[in-house]
Amino acid sequence: MSAMSRRRGRRLVADASIRILLVVFTCWTLGPIAWGVVSSLLPTEALIQTPPDLSPAKFTLANFEEVLGSGHNLVQGLLNSAIVATLTAGIALVLGSMAAYALARLRVPGGNRLLLIVLATQMFPGIVIVIPLFVVLSRAGLIDTYAGLVLVYLSFILPIVIWVLKGFFEAIPPQLERAAAVDGASPLQTFRLIVLPISLPPLFATAVFAFIEAWNEFFFAIILTRLDVKTGPIAIAEFSGQYQTLYGQMVAAAVLASIPVVLLAVVFRQYILKGFVEGAVKG
Amino acid sequence: MAEVELVGVTKRYPGGVEAVSSVDLRVPDGEFVTLLGPSGCGKSTTLSLIAGLDEVTDGEIRMDGRAVNDLTPVERDVAMVFQSYALYPHMTVAENIGFTMRLRKRPKAEIRERVRAVAESLELTPLLDRLPRELSGGQQQRVALGRAVIRQPRLFLFDEPFSNLDAALRIRMRSEVKQLHQRLGITSIFVTHDQEEAMSVSDRIAIMRAGRIEQVGTPEEVYARPASTYVARFIGSPQMDILPGEIERDAGQAYFRVGGERFAIPDAVMPDGRAVDLGIRPEHVLVEASGVPATVVVAQPIGPSTYVTLRWDGGDLTTRLPGMVRLEPETVQHVRLQPDGILWFDRETGRRVEAA
Numbered sequence: 001m002s003a004m005s006r007r008r009g010r011r012l013v014a015d016a017s018i019r020i021l022l023v024v025f026t027c028w029t030l031g032p033i034a035w036g037v038v039s040s041l042l043p044t045e046a047l048i049q050t051p052p053d054l055s056p057a058k059f060t061l062a063n064f065e066e067v068l069g070s071g072h073n074l075v076q077g078l079l080n081s082a083i084v085a086t087l088t089a090g091i092a093l094v095l096g097s098m099a100a101y102a103l104a105r106l107r108v109p110g111g112n113r114l115l116l117i118v119l120a121t122q123m124f125p126g127i128v129i130v131i132p133l134f135v136v137l138s139r140a141g142l143i144d145t146y147a148g149l150v151l152v153y154l155s156f157i158l159p160i161v162i163w164v165l166k167g168f169f170e171a172i173p174p175q176l177e178r179a180a181a182v183d184g185a186s187p188l189q190t191f192r193l194i195v196l197p198i199s200l201p202p203l204f205a206t207a208v209f210a211f212i213e214a215w216n217e218f219f220f221a222i223i224l225t226r227l228d229v230k231t232g233p234i235a236i237a238e239f240s241g242q243y244q245t246l247y248g249q250m251v252a253a254a255v256l257a258s259i260p261v262v263l264l265a266v267v268f269r270q271y272i273l274k275g276f277v278e279g280a281v282k283g
Numbered sequence: 284m285a286e287v288e289l290v291g292v293t294k295r296y297p298g299g300v301e302a303v304s305s306v307d308l309r310v311p312d313g314e315f316v317t318l319l320g321p322s323g324c325g326k327s328t329t330l331s332l333i334a335g336l337d338e339v340t341d342g343e344i345r346m347d348g349r350a351v352n353d354l355t356p357v358e359r360d361v362a363m364v365f366q367s368y369a370l371y372p373h374m375t376v377a378e379n380i381g382f383t384m385r386l387r388k389r390p391k392a393e394i395r396e397r398v399r400a401v402a403e404s405l406e407l408t409p410l411l412d413r414l415p416r417e418l419s420g421g422q423q424q425r426v427a428l429g430r431a432v433i434r435q436p437r438l439f440l441f442d443e444p445f446s447n448l449d450a451a452l453r454i455r456m457r458s459e460v461k462q463l464h465q466r467l468g469i470t471s472i473f474v475t476h477d478q479e480e481a482m483s484v485s486d487r488i489a490i491m492r493a494g495r496i497e498q499v500g501t502p503e504e505v506y507a508r509p510a511s512t513y514v515a516r517f518i519g520s521p522q523m524d525i526l527p528g529e530i531e532r533d534a535g536q537a538y539f540r541v542g543g544e545r546f547a548i549p550d551a552v553m554p555d556g557r558a559v560d561l562g563i564r565p566e567h568v569l570v571e572a573s574g575v576p577a578t579v580v581v582a583q584p585i586g587p588s589t590y591v592t593l594r595w596d597g598g599d600l601t602t603r604l605p606g607m608v609r610l611e612p613e614t615v616q617h618v619r620l621q622p623d624g625i626l627w628f629d630r631e632t633g634r635r636v637e638a639a
Contacts, residue, residue, distance in 0.1 A: 178336050179369035183383040183430070184357040193382075197373045 033258075040064070040252035047247050063252035067239075074253050077235030082260070083146055084231060085214035088153045092210045093203060095154075096161030101191055103162070104169035105177070115166075118159045126219050134223060144226040152224060153214045161206050168202040169195065204271040208264050215261060232257045285437040285470055286312045287333065291342035294328050302328040304494040305342065310472060315464050317473045317481040319517070320491035326474045327442055329491070333472060334440050335359050346437065359438070362431035366443040368423045370415040370430075377402070377411040380429045401429045421452045425459075432463065439464075439471040445480065457483050478518050482506070490514050508626075512633040515562050515626065521590055524568075524600050525628065526561045539620075542597010544575045549622045551638035558630040565590055567624025568602035574617035582610040593618060
């Protein structure tokens with residue numbers, strides 16, 4: 001009896017410490033974001049005081065009004081980002097899923113070597129290739145265009161999409177596809193009617209990943225764009241000027257830029273989780 | 284419906300592994316044939332070749348006399364049931380069963396009607412709107428059967444369909460498949476490693492070993508007249524005993540000596556006096572006072588009979604006694620070999636030899 005209650009006590013302690021750790025972790029991750037939201041609601045004068053003046057009377061939506069106004073490029077920047085990120089995610093998903101399926105299932109000559117090459121492209125730091133890339137894109141007339149940016153983003157997002165999806169496709173029992181072949185499905189029908197529907201969770205997860213990568217990308221965007229295709233992150237960076245940094249507006253812009261990503265994660269959360277929780281077939 | 288013929292069929296994988304070696308087999312129209320063997324013997328590969336899911340390296344597969352090597356599974360018009368059922372997890376039972384007709388662009392009403400009829404015959408009607416993961420193993424297996432029977436194919440292929448089911452269900456499904464075959468009369472090829480399953484459902488059994496067919500015959504033939512010690516040991520449970528020994532003659536009576544004892548046998552003269560082993564099944568080992576003394580090692584009652592393992596100096600044997608018998612270990616019994624149950628196998632090749 002006492003041994004049992006002691007064991008129960010120990011379990012309670014273990015339970016409580018895990019919860020406390022989780023709370024600490026959550027604060028640690030959400031803290032900067034919360035601070036960002038708070039500071040976006042404060043005028044810069046209140047922010048740069050030490051300590052910052054957090055009196056509720058100072059709270060205002062002025063930063064948001066200002067950044068959404070015509071004086072800044074933020075709206076156009078976010079629009080550009082949305083176009084580039086959507087195109088990148090869409091193309092990466094279509095090309096990536098087909099390439100991954102071919103590499104996972106069909107006999108591709110030199111398939112393994114191809115995969116390694118795909119992986120090897122990931123090993124160059126962006127800074128190494130950005131100058132040659134700039135030259136190539138400018139010769140092709142692709143500087144400051146959607147096409148140029150999407151092309152560059154695909155070059156590093158597509159390999160990851162291929163590797164991730166290949167793993168998922170390989171986990172599908174081959175007997176499913178053999179059954180489909182006996183039922184009369186062509187390889188393309190098998191892919192479309194069997195493989196894709198049961199791979200929806202991983203497909204959503206990789207699409208969201210590709211979108212966020214492209215949405216947040218800064219380094220290539222600042223070098224390969226000038227005016228027309230300037231993306232959100234660059235518009236945000238421009239709040240930091242030579243003579244002053246508009247912290248309040250900058251953070252407000254950042255908060256606005258995070259909203260689509262947060263929405264994506266919330267909307268697709270159940271699919272992304274499902275991808276991990278649910279096995280395809282009992283084997 | 285179709286007659287299927289395999290002529291010198293060989294499957295070699297890149298890298299040189301030969302999974303199927305020059306297999307010849309003829310399955311007449313309407314017959315139920317089982318490919319039987321341990322895992323890795325090439326039986327499932329042979330089935331994939333017949334289905335058209337894998338390509339033949341050498342040889343020819345014919346259906347009704349026509350070579351089908353280059354045809355797809357659909358063109359061969361085969362239906363197949365897989366070991367893991369391979370149900371489409373995102374489709375309901377009805378969609379799973381009707382998938383093949385949907386691919387054939389049949390009208391929706393016709394598909395619904397056929398699915399309903401098939402579900403009726405397999406007692407799946409209440410489950411039509413469920414997803415595979417909501418079904419028990421036995422129900423999933425019946426859906427897999429339904430998917431195969433919805434169109435009347437020329438050929439049914441079964442790849443170890445029951446090995447994921449528990450023992451009781453397996454026996455029930457055996458009889459369902461056999462009834463299905465009796466009702467539809469469609470040529471069927473069944474793959475299993477379970478000799479009892481093979482015996483109970485097949486018209487004929489092809490026993491495979493290392494990519495080759497060791498023997499083809501009716502269940503009676505392969506049981507009573509196995510072509511080799513391999514077949515003899517594979518068919519029947521418990522196994523046939525194969526005793527190494529020498530033939531002796533003494534005062535006009537022939538004996539087979541195994542270790543310190545000898546068993547009386549009908550006089551047997553081997554062609555070219557070659558060395559042979561004696562094969563005998565438990566039901567042909569008789570306990571009789573006039574027999575050879577042997578001590579009981581273990582007695583295993585299984586209901587209708589009891590299997591008793593007996594040992595003497597230099598050998599052991601299993602006998603079957605009727606009913607549930609209690610025998611204490613270390614007690615002595617006397618056994619005799621029933622003459623018409625004795626089989627002879629060439630000691631070197633393992634092939635069965637007929638005694639003159």
